[in-house]
Amino acid sequence: MSGPPGEGSRWFPGRRDASADAATMRAGGRMLPGQQVAHSFVDGPVVQVAHAEGGVRVDIGAPKYRVNAQLPAPARLTVREARAQPAKLLHARHQLVSFTGRATELRALRAWRDDDAVMSVLLLHGAGGQGKTRLAVQFAEQSRAGGWQVLQARHASDPPPVTAASATQQNAPTSNVLYLADYAERWPVDDLLEFLHEAARRDGGRARVLLVARPAGVWWQALANRLDRMDVATTSLALRSLIEDQATSSEELYCQARDHFAQAMGVSGAQDVPLPTAILSDHPGIRPVLAVHMAALAAVDRCCRGETDEASMSAPGAVSAYLLSRERDHWRTLCANGAIKTSDSVLARAVFTAALTGAVSHQEGVAALSAIEACAADLSGQVLHEHALLFPPDADRESAVLEPLYPDPLAEDFVALSTPGHHLAHPPDPWADDAIRRLLVPGADQESVYPWTRPALTTLIAASARWPHLVARHLAPLLGQHPELMLHAGGSALTALTEVPELSPGVLENVVARLPDHRHAEFDAGIAAITSKLISPRLRATDDPAERARLHSSLATRQAYAGMYQQAVSAAEVAVEIGRRLVGQDPEAHEPDLAASLSNLGNRLAQVGRYDEALECAKEAVWIRQRLVSRAPDAQAPGLAQALSNLGVRLAEVGRHTEALATEEVAIDIRRRLAAADPVRFEADYATSSSNLGNHLGHVGRRDEALACEEEAVAIRRRLAAENPAAHEPDLARSLSNLGVRLAHVARRDEALACEEEAVAIRRRLAAENPAAHEPDLARSLSNLGVRLAHVARRDEALAREEEAVAIRRRLAAENPAAHEPDLARSLSNLRAWQGS
Structure with missing residues (x-):
């Protein structure tokens, strides 16, 4: 790997655009006095944010998320409705059970909110059913009472919004704003960053963004890393089980929920029902607050129906099975009474489909029912209409269909219990045994991927983490036959896959085999997570030290692609250590692998600023390759060229440019011959050497030759990037930047x-x-762009670009002074020169 290391994230100041204001007015959003349309990326897609009555409309091409000024008021069910569909009482929007406990978490949230930081993001995370949404709403209410404006951000694909008890008492806008964003891990990363960028750009006061999600993991680490580079403070708060809260015992939590449910359902005598012993145990399936509430609701409903057998509710999943059976009883009754025409069995298939797809457009709903063969084609409109009567969509998306069951764990349990393979007294539907595959794998005459692939895989993975039969019968076979589906599931799904307990390493290996083996900005973090997960079973599976060294070297490369440079150094050092031992035993057999490991370690060391050590590694790699090429010229020539090119870069990093030039000239001669014989395999390497040679020629003053080399590199890399952008755009950007320097040196400033x-x-x-x-x-x-702008007398723009570069380099230098302080010094020097001009 040649050339300087790369990484990065930065948000930039927006700009006012009168045409955007006009577009907003045409769209019907009335601007409030003093408010503007905001834009995010200077060079990316324009995002229009119109502050209008009732909320903030955000348009990014098609609307992707909405920021509402008011949280909807809690819904209320009649006694008749509650008895007919008791599971609806569990939905967070009803807030039926009074908020209790969480004193420690609320103190932590208040401390975060009241900090002096201008902008800060906190991730509230925990297992499904722990009460994250209720805690977020309670905190929002306390913040509103304390003078904060509360806004809620919802992605277009999100479930219905959370609720607020005093929504009708929304305060007038203040200078401090708290944003809530539930299901944060399900947002596409770009959309989430767009929203956070807009929150950070507001004028005056403090902004706090409370993200709510199940997992923390790699997706959050990557996001926090980006936000840190935006100068946005980040922190996280793991939500314990409420039963672990010393202020709330499991018995108190159960009794409180039981009494509220009894009142809502008009049931007397529920307090006389014996407490279920499972609730008072430490069974892990009972610990989440939702599980306690579900058990209390089932007990009240069974009391209402005269059922008293506690033993039937003791098995894991039995409470879900009971509540879902009661839901189906309601559908059956409606059909028998003529209120709907769709049978309960067909409705169950629609509910199953909705649990996986989430709310979709009517056209997509018809397609989903067809794909999963839920009903006859001529009945799909009726099924969707009657499903919407039972599960109406949120007011923000009235045209949507297939609104899923809530809360989410209940929908996941519905998928699991509908599918054969569990051992509960809840009859599955044999139809469901192939339904998941049909919903995710298009037929030969269909598009390459369905639009609901991402939410369907997200739900399936989440459900599989709690229901082993879904892993064995569905998730593992599905990914065994169609691992390419994970390419459409989003980066966070790759990480979630590593957290499914029953999923075998073989399935992950199958997925990895379909993932890009080169750098890929979208998937690098997820691939690093899977590679890290697989390293232990891979090492256990082999006694071959050479293979173990290769595994560590591969891990180092994937970690480096994900920006995990320190971890990559550690893995690369292990590979070199093993390689040295093997060479001591059999030099001829193992020197090629040691040379490769040394080159890899040299690249990794340079990425953390350990340039002298990196140079020694590169020298040793070249020394080994030279001996190998003398014995097998054709076979070893590519390895020697790679080692020489790396050595040239390492020499340049320590200021030895004449030696670097001589080294790269040897490398490019080899690569020119290789590329002429096999351009598909070696043209990219030749472009790398041509670019490196241009840099070295420029440093020794041979500017015309340097320009010619870089022009050749850009021409090759443009072709390669057109064929495979994810693999070659980073190199194209590097050559374009170098070409800009070369053109400036020959006074072709506009180019x-x-x-x-x-x-x-x-x-x-x-x-x-x-x-x-x-x-x-x-x-x-x-920084280079700032210099180019200064050369054409656009000093204000030059100053702005260098200020951005300084901000980034300050943060990088704080993390790793050795690697980034020299670049920071150069940017500061430019900045001082332009500020004084």
């Missing part, structure tokens, strides 16, 4: 500016996907 603007645009996109892997490159291009 130089155009090259650097293109490089910045590419690196902004890469930085938005993976800041840890691309931010230094972004800062480098920003």
